[in-house]
Amino acid sequence: MAEKVLMKGNEALAEAAIQCGCKHYFGYPITPQTEVAAYMSKRLPKEGGVFLQAESEIAAVNMVLGATSAGVRAMTSSSSPGISLKSEDVSYIGGSDLPALIINVQRGGPGLGGIQPSQSDYWQATKALGHGDFQLFVLAPSTIQEMVDFVSLAYEVGEKYRVPAMILSDGMLGQMMEPVEFPQKKDEPVADKPWATNGHKNQRKKNIINSLYIQPEELEDLIKERYQRYEKIKEEEQRAEEFMTEDADVVVVAFGASSRVSRSAVMQARAEGIKAGLIRPITLWPFPDKTIEKNVDHTKQFLCVEMNMGQMVDDVRLVVSGRKPVSFFGRTGGVIPTPAEVLAEIKKLAGKEN
Amino acid sequence: MANTLNILLAGFGGQGILFAGKTIAYSGLLDGKELSWLPSYGPEMRGGTCNCSVVLSDESIGSPLVTTPDVLIAMNRPSLEKFVDKVVPGGTILVDSSMIDIKVERTDVNVYYVDATKIADENNMHSCAIIILVGKMFKELGFCSKEALDGAIQKVIPAKKAAMLELNQKALEIGQNA
Numbered sequence: 001m002a003e004k005v006l007m008k009g010n011e012a013l014a015e016a017a018i019q020c021g022c023k024h025y026f027g028y029p030i031t032p033q034t035e036v037a038a039y040m041s042k043r044l045p046k047e048g049g050v051f052l053q054a055e056s057e058i059a060a061v062n063m064v065l066g067a068t069s070a071g072v073r074a075m076t077s078s079s080s081p082g083i084s085l086k087s088e089d090v091s092y093i094g095g096s097d098l099p100a101l102i103i104n105v106q107r108g109g110p111g112l113g114g115i116q117p118s119q120s121d122y123w124q125a126t127k128a129l130g131h132g133d134f135q136l137f138v139l140a141p142s143t144i145q146e147m148v149d150f151v152s153l154a155y156e157v158g159e160k161y162r163v164p165a166m167i168l169s170d171g172m173l174g175q176m177m178e179p180v181e182f183p184q185k186k187d188e189p190v191a192d193k194p195w196a197t198n199g200h201k202n203q204r205k206k207n208i209i210n211s212l213y214i215q216p217e218e219l220e221d222l223i224k225e226r227y228q229r230y231e232k233i234k235e236e237e238q239r240a241e242e243f244m245t246e247d248a249d250v251v252v253v254a255f256g257a258s259s260r261v262s263r264s265a266v267m268q269a270r271a272e273g274i275k276a277g278l279i280r281p282i283t284l285w286p287f288p289d290k291t292i293e294k295n296v297d298h299t300k301q302f303l304c305v306e307m308n309m310g311q312m313v314d315d316v317r318l319v320v321s322g323r324k325p326v327s328f329f330g331r332t333g334g335v336i337p338t339p340a341e342v343l344a345e346i347k348k349l350a351g352k353e354n
Numbered sequence: 355m356a357n358t359l360n361i362l363l364a365g366f367g368g369q370g371i372l373f374a375g376k377t378i379a380y381s382g383l384l385d386g387k388e389l390s391w392l393p394s395y396g397p398e399m400r401g402g403t404c405n406c407s408v409v410l411s412d413e414s415i416g417s418p419l420v421t422t423p424d425v426l427i428a429m430n431r432p433s434l435e436k437f438v439d440k441v442v443p444g445g446t447i448l449v450d451s452s453m454i455d456i457k458v459e460r461t462d463v464n465v466y467y468v469d470a471t472k473i474a475d476e477n478n479m480h481s482c483a484i485i486i487l488v489g490k491m492f493k494e495l496g497f498c499s500k501e502a503l504d505g506a507i508q509k510v511i512p513a514k515k516a517a518m519l520e521l522n523q524k525a526l527e528i529g530q531n532a
Contacts, residue, residue: 006383006391032395176418177391179383264416338421
């Protein structure tokens with residue numbers, strides 16, 4: 001077993017990317033994400049890689065588009081307002097069927113918002129990070145270890161299906177330190193990339209990376225093909241963790257930072273004799289509807305806890321489809337809910353039932 | 355959750371709040387415990403109030419944000435006033451009495467007053483006042499093993515700053531005798 005080290009989430013994530021073979025990082029500073037870029041600037045040149053602080057977020061993500069077109073593992077990172085700036089070209093990456101890793105260390109919004117942790121970019125990440133019919137593979141880590149482990153997963157899934165991937169982190173996970181262990185074997189890029197524009201050497205037909213299709217039928221066919229891949233991702237790549245759900249009367253659904261708070265609340269509720277449990281979505285897209293579905297029959301109700309005004313709760317309600325009550329509790333603007341607040345909410349709901 | 359210790363360190367930016375938190379966190383790491391370290395971040399760091407949550411536990415840690423500390427280390431008056439009522443009954447408050455001219459009025463907590471900043475200044479270890487309080491906290495609570503504490507201070511100070519290591523080791527010792 002490798003030695004456990006103490007690292008900030010942002011730095012651990014950056015190190016994990018380097019160990020996964022990401023040699024091309026393009027970014028622009030913004031709190032609370034800046035340590036990702038700072039770490040890359042220190043380490044990547046020593047690894048023979050390219051660190052480039054672009055003139056803007058838009059330029060940085062365009063550089064990612066260029067690098068990933070050539071078949072290398074590339075990455076950019078930012079925080080909420082910066083991700084909005086990147087959205088146009090994330091759509092181009094999706095529309096060009098390219099893998100890429102995009103990190104969002106969320107802060108409060110909208111607008112410049114605040115700099116404290118938030119989960120208010122759930123809708124953006126899972127529904128529409130940019131224009132057009134397309135999806136990203138979205139992972140929500142809840143520990144620093146997952147910040148590390150999900151980097152290779154994001155690259156692997158992204159390359160397998162040729163879709164951009166996002167790790168949706170937040171200021172709390174980015175700034176905090178926990179013991180973390182790096183996998184000893186370095187991951188090699190798994191998927192062949194016959195589409196890459198990396199020089200045909202007169203030995204194959206030239207590859208073209210493009211997202212412009214003037215003929216509507218041609219574009220429709222391409223999008224339909226892409227959606228078949230999305231269906232496959234939905235079928236095969238859903239991930240969620242369940243905690244004490246088997247006999248739970250109140251199933252809390254929470255991801256990332258708020259899932260940690262919720263887990264504490266669930267344990268306290270159990271200690272007080274309330275049958276609470278937790279579903280923690282790990283993939284936000286595809287949303288783990290199978291795990292929710294599995295719990296609909298036996299539980300009495302669901303409680304969605306988020307650090308926003310209620311975004312993922314829509315996806316929970318879609319699965320539950322009115323069969324059981326689904327309520328919501330959240331803090332927003334950069335406020336982290338306390339376990340006591342979530343516990344009070346669980347108690348209120350359990351009281352209604354009993 | 356009996357074996358979880360929620361620690362909050364609070365003071366001005368520049369008093370080594372995050373550094374001391376890291377020292378405690380590393381001691382947990384060396385003891386093989388679960389732990390988390392969460393700083394306050396942002397403009398408040400620049401000369402304003404600064405605080406740091408550290409959780410040491412035998413089980414995986416839920417919220418890393420300490421809102422009801424078992425232990426509060428207060429390095430200035432605004433921090434003590436802000437957090438004194440949040441400390442759990444039976445909890446511990448360590449006060450740098452060089453910086454704080456008020457007393458804790460609660461009777462349901464254990465309070466230790468140490469003239470940390472003054473002692474640090476007298477010993478030419480300006481930035482080490484909080485490490486004196488960490489030493490005191492170790493003496494009163496034994497939150498980690500002695501080896502872990504000694505190892506932690508070596509971990510958090512880079513090898514090239516050997517002089518700082520010596521000062522901090524001395525500060526820990528002073529704290530343990532305070």
